[in-house]
Amino acid sequence: MKWSRAFINTLRETPKEAESISHKYMLRACLIKKLGAGVYDLLPLGLKSLNKVTAIIREEMNAAGAQEVLLPILSPSELWQESGRWAKYGKEMMRMTDRHENSWALGPTHEEVITDLVRSQVNSYKQLPLNLYQIQVKFRDEIRPRFGVMRSREFMMKDAYSFDRDEAAAMATYRLMFDTYTKICKRIGFKFRSVDADSGPIGGNCSSEFMVLAETGEDTIIYCENEKCGYAANMEKAVFKKPEPQTAAEEPLTKVHTPNIRTVEELAAFLGKKPEDTAKTILYIVDEKKMAGAVMRGDREINEVKLKNALGASEIRLATPDEILEKTGAPVGFAGPINLKEKGIRLAIDETVASLKNTVTGGNELDYHYTGVNRGRDYQENLVADFAKAVKGDTCAKCGGKLNEQKGIEMGHVFYLGKKYSKSMQAKFLDEDGKSKEFEMGCFGIGVSRTVAASIEQNNDENGIIWPMAIAPYEVNVIPVNVKYEEGMKYAEEIYKKLKDAGIDVIMDDRDISPGVKFKDSDLIGFPLRVVVGEKNFKDGKVEVKLRREKDFALMDKAEVFDRVVGIVKKEKEIK
RNA sequence: CGGGGUGUAGCGCAGUUGGUAGCGCACCUGCCUUGGGAGCAGGGGGUCGCCAGUUCGAAUCUGGCCACCCCGACCA
Incomplete structure (x- = not known):
């Protein structure tokens, strides 16, 4: 072309x-x-x-x-x-x-x-x-x-x-x-x-x-x-690998006044505990019908896809503040697993919560939380499942290594x-x-x-695309720097035709414009290989061959360019 | 759908007391130039997103609509 x-x-x-x-x-x-x-x-x-x-x-x-x-x-x-x-x-x-x-x-x-x-x-x-x-x-x-x-x-x-x-x-x-x-x-x-x-x-x-x-x-x-x-x-x-179950002796269940405390961070700070000692309860609407409570360790995020699968639902969404108040009797921020099942809400416990002892949960009442909460004694879940989002730094469930x-x-x-x-x-x-x-x-x-x-997205720099040879729109761009320089132009035409006949996907920039534009365009479109025929080098019998991804070019004898270019194209297309 | 924003030449943009539209790039012609988006001169290109209204007069003011972009929700 x-x-x-x-x-x-x-x-x-x-x-x-x-x-x-x-x-x-x-x-x-x-x-x-x-x-x-x-x-x-x-x-x-x-x-x-x-x-x-x-x-x-x-x-x-x-x-x-x-x-x-x-x-x-x-x-x-x-x-x-x-x-x-x-x-x-x-x-x-x-x-x-x-x-x-x-x-x-x-x-x-x-x-x-x-x-x-x-x-x-x-x-x-x-x-x-x-x-x-x-x-x-x-x-x-x-x-x-x-x-x-x-x-x-x-x-x-x-x-x-x-x-x-x-x-x-x-x-x-x-x-x-x-x-x-x-x-x-x-x-x-x-x-x-x-x-x-x-x-x-x-x-x-x-x-x-x-x-x-x-x-x-x-x-x-x-x-x-x-x-x-x-x-x-x-x-x-x-x-990811879940923590071992805690073994501490069970403390008594205690209702604590926690005015204006809604987030896990506020709660942990207020009680002098760490977020991972607490459990938050997030309420979902399952398939636009029933409400379900998902209990997650305070420091962890819920993975809604995993939760959806665990619940066997085809669709879940967060319950609105109105729905939460109506169904649990408490505003957002105070939901907890205790007595939730009794209100007709299905209760799913994440594995990280299942292993906790003496945790902190919402009290299902404005401005109240419970401490010393223990599963089995204080509440009974419908199911225990894994619906926690894995994050960087977690332990690999397969080998115990570190996840990234x-x-x-x-x-x-x-x-x-x-x-x-x-x-x-x-x-x-x-x-x-x-x-x-x-x-x-x-x-x-x-x-x-x-x-x-x-x-x-994977192959580019500040000047443009850097195509891999296998899917580049053209494999080689032949640039006669000055189309009015007859010797060079004649050679460019020849090498272009030879490459084309050899089955190389080649384009020749035959426009009569300043070389800067040709180079910029060549870099922008990102042809993997560039063959430049410039007057000065050509008079010495040399032609420049450059890979887009590399900074430097090779000066080659004009007679060897064809073989070298064909060789590079072939090599670049090999599976690495 | 919720929040935010933008529509003026192919692209990027300017255009406030409301007076009939401009710049750079791109494009065309000529000269010149030829190793990193040159130079000079001349030129073509616009229903100013659409519709209605206000006005002697609307790119500019008002109302409605449409399109597009960003954030979120969503994503076999």
């Missing part, structure tokens, strides 16, 4: 909408253009990079035996009603009505559609295992799209769905996909980590997220510093789904034993648009 013909209009200034680094550079380098909130035009440079990502994904998915399909963007409401998600999915699913008054969804995901396809085509265990995937646009009407294509409403996604005859086979597929994702991440050049994840409302009980490590990531990863241990989990799922945290961007997610959809949608096959069975399913997604942004 000759730059003078390319659709590239770089911006010197950053449009004010851009917040994150990748968003900024994607706009400035002319990869994307915003059309509306969370909706972007993908421009040639952006699309080229995205296509390289999808090519890698296709190769690896195909190598793993998956087969590509293309499902419609629209799906009929009937399918979603069958699975129950028409009602459950909420506003994130964009719905519309056609001229016949039929309802449709703009597909936010395709479990229903694929299950419908497979149940109509697959009747026998002989057709299994089956793994179908597509690379296609998804639409999710996000409440707040942000960071450009990192969290957009319309985005490219690779989603695969597997069908197996039993759980063992499904787990084998799961592991195969896990390995495939690992390969994909490596080929793209990511610094990444795979972590245990919460399955969420999609169901199933085995799931891993592939996290691209980046300061600006929206997700928090908890990981064990002991590399041999290797424990890593999404914050929502992370567990880092930020990441979720680029992919692998799920073991089980029979959630095959059951609700009656998707069955006939097994070897002549019995009709529901498929064991798995689902495996990669946010393709986001992958491009994540790579930029």
